[in-house]
Amino acid sequence: MDIKFNEILKEKKFDISKRWLEVILASYPNDKSGFLMNQQDRFANPIGYTFSTGIDGIIEVLVKGEDFSESISFLEDIIKVRAIQDFSPAKAMAFIFQLKTIVREALGKEIGQNQIYISLLEFESKIDDLALTAFDIYVKYREQIYELRTDELKRMTFTLLKKANLMSEIPVQEFEHKDQK
Template identity: 60%
Template sequence: MNMTLKDLLEKRRSAISTKWFDAIIDTYPADDSGFLKKQKDRFTNPVGHTFTRGVESILEALIGGEDMNDSIPFLNDIIKVRAIQNFAPSKAIEFIFLLKKVVREELEKEIRQNQINDELLGFESKIDDLALIAFDIYAKCRDQLSELKTDELKRMTFSLLKKANLMSEIPAQEFEHKDLNFNI
């Protein structure tokens, strides 16, 4: 009986999810990756918890053929973490492409046996689309971080000038922190 790629992905979802999570964590230095893998508590390890939930939800959306917008909140959470951690853009979204490798390694034999290369190409195309969405999210996050840093620098400069009695007539409201959040 020939199985479809969707059937195989459903059957091996747990293994794929675990291996994808491990591949993502392996993009971190050894000191950090050990903690991220071992510590399961969401309060002690919020990054690991965010990645676990994100990986599972993104994979579920990809397998289910759902609209990618359904997985964006989880993708957004992972990208925010990686943007704050100053990953280069290519490294920040690299984790999405790691899913292709994990799926090919996990299902290599079945893909050949069931001759489902066309289905695999379609699935990988969805992953590529997800990577494009991730890049847009990363760019917005980095822009927001830059704005926050600029606003903080303005506030600090204003505060220092005011303390030195070099500024007294400019209203402080011009330098107040904007309400910037990462809602994308």
């Protein structure tokens, strides 16, 4: 990426971060009071805090041009939150692609310069790579959620059968072990 492009991104980093946070929080229609956006306390608003710090970290990595093929913790923290919520996979992951639009809006007329445009295309390619990494993380956490739900259903079924005297005194671990064979 071009040095001038990096300087422009660094100058506009705060505006980009703020706008990206607004876009992400807009996907939560029940937050009419603006609590997620306005409450900065880490303990009173862990979701808003996670998104805010995560966004800043992700943008920092992208601006510096660092490699994030290894899972970056900032992205993982945001994806953990998105994975447990009642979003379709497309809606849960859309926030990453929205960053492209936000960066283009922030750059405005500067995109018209040939070298800036080429650097923007390189930057957007990094966002695409970020999206692929995020999708891997999302799938990993969704699988964990489904495994937890399945395990809970097994435990509930075992307990109900035991209460109804339809199950002999087999420990729940054996019940689960027999189910896996």
